[in-house]
Amino acid sequence: xxDSHVSSAASLKPPRWLWAVLVICGGIAAAxxxxxxxxxxxxxxxxxxxxxxIALVCGLSWFSIRSGHPKLIRRLxxxxxxxxxxxxxxxxxxxxxxxxxxxxxxxxxSKSPDQLLGDPVEGEISAALEVTSQHDFPQFLxxxxxxxxxxxxxxxxxxxxxxxxxxxxxxxxxxxxxVAVNGFAVTMEQRGNSELTTCYRLxxxxxxxxxAEPGRFAEPRGGIGPRSTPTIHDGHVYVxxxxxxxxxLVGSNGKVRWERNILQDVGTTLQQDQDVIVWGRxxxxxxxxxxxxVPGGGPSTGxxxxxxxxxxxxxxxxxxxxxxxxxxxSPQIAELDGVRQIFIVNEATASAHDISTGNVLWExxxxxxxxxxxxxxxxxxxxxxxxxxxxxxxxxxxxVRAARDSHGNWSVVDLxxxxxxxxxxxTNVSVKDHFAFGLxxxxxxxxxxxxxxxxxxxxxxxxxxxxxxxxxxxxxxxRGRLALVDASPKQFTVLGELDVLRGQAWNHLCxxxxxxxxxxxxxAVCLELPRSSxxx
Numbered sequence: 001x002x003d004s005h006v007s008s009a010a011s012l013k014p015p016r017w018l019w020a021v022l023v024i025c026g027g028i029a030a031a032x033x034x035x036x037x038x039x040x041x042x043x044x045x046x047x048x049x050x051x052x053x054i055a056l057v058c059g060l061s062w063f064s065i066r067s068g069h070p071k072l073i074r075r076l077x078x079x080x081x082x083x084x085x086x087x088x089x090x091x092x093x094x095x096x097x098x099x100x101x102x103x104x105x106x107x108x109x110s111k112s113p114d115q116l117l118g119d120p121v122e123g124e125i126s127a128a129l130e131v132t133s134q135h136d137f138p139q140f141l142x143x144x145x146x147x148x149x150x151x152x153x154x155x156x157x158x159x160x161x162x163x164x165x166x167x168x169x170x171x172x173x174x175x176x177x178x179v180a181v182n183g184f185a186v187t188m189e190q191r192g193n194s195e196l197t198t199c200y201r202l203x204x205x206x207x208x209x210x211x212a213e214p215g216r217f218a219e220p221r222g223g224i225g226p227r228s229t230p231t232i233h234d235g236h237v238y239v240x241x242x243x244x245x246x247x248x249l250v251g252s253n254g255k256v257r258w259e260r261n262i263l264q265d266v267g268t269t270l271q272q273d274q275d276v277i278v279w280g281r282x283x284x285x286x287x288x289x290x291x292x293x294v295p296g297g298g299p300s301t302g303x304x305x306x307x308x309x310x311x312x313x314x315x316x317x318x319x320x321x322x323x324x325x326x327x328x329x330s331p332q333i334a335e336l337d338g339v340r341q342i343f344i345v346n347e348a349t350a351s352a353h354d355i356s357t358g359n360v361l362w363e364x365x366x367x368x369x370x371x372x373x374x375x376x377x378x379x380x381x382x383x384x385x386x387x388x389x390x391x392x393x394x395x396x397x398x399x400v401r402a403a404r405d406s407h408g409n410w411s412v413v414d415l416x417x418x419x420x421x422x423x424x425x426x427t428n429v430s431v432k433d434h435f436a437f438g439l440x441x442x443x444x445x446x447x448x449x450x451x452x453x454x455x456x457x458x459x460x461x462x463x464x465x466x467x468x469x470x471x472x473x474x475x476x477x478x479r480g481r482l483a484l485v486d487a488s489p490k491q492f493t494v495l496g497e498l499d500v501l502r503g504q505a506w507n508h509l510c511x512x513x514x515x516x517x518x519x520x521x522x523x524a525v526c527l528e529l530p531r532s533s534x535x536x
Contacts, residue, residue: 321358
């Protein structure tokens, strides 16, 4: 065999530098996919994509320029790869991204599911939302906005009696959750070019009334439709659109009582707002002491207003409080050092405000950007004047103590901060005793808030939602699977599982008595959950 044959044969084999690139890129991808060295699976998936692209480009470059294959083959293979990419780009589009930035591709000419829905068909009855009961779930995360329900008495296993599907129906897009009062359930959804507030009869799933506002919010990473959850109070429904319209609707028929444009009230435009609040306004209104409280915001150059308060009956401005850009979190009531106050997680701070005036009582730094590493999770009031805040994007969980001195001035002390705990990117925590349960970057985690130590971290649910019901956790996965989990700090135990929803299920859960309302960006389901024998 002559030297030219040896050289030609050798050139058919990848050189050492290419093997090194492939091994390094493959090792990085394997480490990210099998473990979690980066600490955020969305960023990890981006790293995998970059490593795969580098490996592909290096491999094609060597093949087409330096390999010993025939010239025609060396030209055709890269052209075929590039051609496949061009065909895919011209015929496919990304319909949505998961919470870890995994895309779902659909034909470019296809319509999204919400565009295939017509206007809802109304029923013949009115909704008696002014009638209340102990079973009501009237606002975001439940009666106390703490993602916790007490005294329902659900069965601790689903082998004897499984959840029963009461009804299932297609629904418009969006991430709004259900709220329920007196047997009626209300949510928000996108249908075509209209953003709807819809009221369903809980026992049948039939629509009682609906109200439409023109507008369609869509963002490639965040998806389509409204994000906030309605609030039902004294027979009225309060909603915030993704584009910043606050509306008060008459609960019986969905007619508009009053409406305010939050963007105009803080001196910004729709384009400026979407440049700053990139994923759309997700703040659910809080009604307290005759006022409707919502985050304000403002242009990127300022000035900004943290919170706005409107009169609940006529929509007139009552006060403006704080000077921070807003996040995707919602205001809530808490009591610290004997003082009722409003918590809000802002873009880069967390603050507490006087209910009557909106004045800032105390404020702490909490790193974030509403156009990048967004703050979504609620602040949680704990015993002993402590406050828990949590988020994804490498920040994790932090506990502070806020109290007044002898002169009535507020001071805040950092107790602990653990970036690896409770990385609640799109979700919130539920607290039982001194243990917090939450989806930490998609994995269910239990943390002792006193010792700030992890008890366990198990179960890959993705960026779904949870609800604490007595001593049980209802866990909705990002793909619409429902799990019943023992809310015990001792160990992770799944007591039952059920596939429920199609579509992407970022929407919060709603429990009315033992009826669980779940929804995704494509459909809604009502389940009757079995009770324990002691409550029958």
